[in-house]
Structure formats: C-alpha cells, structure tokens
Amino acid sequence: MITEFIETAGVVAYPLLLAAFLMLFIIFERTIVFILNYRTINKEQYLKAIEDFDESNLGDNILHNQKGIAAKIYYNTLKRNPQSREEFKLYLDAEEVDQLPELEKRLGFLNFIAQVAPTLGLLGTVSGMIKTFQVLGLGGNPEQMALGIS
Secondary structure, X not given: OHHHHXXXXXXXXXXXXXXXXXXXXXXXXHHHHHXXXXXXXXXXXXXXXXXXXXXXXXXXOHXXXXXXXXXXXXXXXXXXXXXXXXXXXXHHHHHHHHHHHHHOOOHHHHHHHHXXXXXXXXXXXXXXXXXXXXXXXXXXXXXXXXXXXX
16 A cells, blocks of 8 residues: 555655654654653652752752752752742742753654655646646547546
8 A cells, every 4th residue: 555655756755754754753752751750759749859959969859869850950950049939939940941942852843744745746736737727738538637636
C-alpha cells in the first residue's frame, strides 16, 4: 500500500513521508519528556520540603533529589531565600520562565513541518495535474486524463 502510494504520488511523497516520520518522532519524544517532567511526588512531601527548607542542607532536601521541572523550579526558588510571599511568587515566576525552554524544545521545528507539509501536498497535486494535462496535450486519450485526475 505504501509503495503504491509512493509510485502514484511521485517525488513529493518522499519529503512528505520524511515530514510525517519526523513529526511522529518529535511528538513521541515530547510526550516522553512531558511524562517524565510531570511525574509528581506527594503533595505533602512538597509542602514539607518547602517548610523544612534550609540553605545549609540543600543537598538533603527532597526537592533537590527529585527529577522533573516542578521540583527544579521549587528548589531553585527556595535556594534564592525569599523573605515574603510576594518575593516567593516573584522568584517562582522567574524560575518558571527559566525552565520553559526545556519544555519547548523542538516545538518550533514541529510547527515548521506542520506549515510546510500542506505546501508539499499541494506541490504534488499541481505536478500530478501538469503530468495529466501533458498526456492530453500529446494527443492522449481523455479517459487517461480522467484517470489521472481522479
């Protein structure tokens, strides 16, 4: 079925298949990253870690030993030693902005592929129509043209 599709689609099928493969790979990879980064520990453990935070004991803090963006954000925020709730929120927002690029990796490339793939499909359609009309221009059978268009 795929080989038949490639034969009828022509040269444009190869970049389209490559784009489809790359999109699936990026979606799969980003899904794994999101799953691993959003593994959460118990809410009580987070709250206890925040309450018991001590700058002299950074390595033993549960947030330091947890994997994932959320633990990293809280750990780095607490490391800045906020003195008030407003300062904590300010540091927390700054840390979230710092960690955001880690979550957005390769999404620009995914967007690029999503914009280019329809153009490639249209290019394939236009090149197919050109071939079909060439058959008609060479004195071909109109039935062949109808088959080429459909």
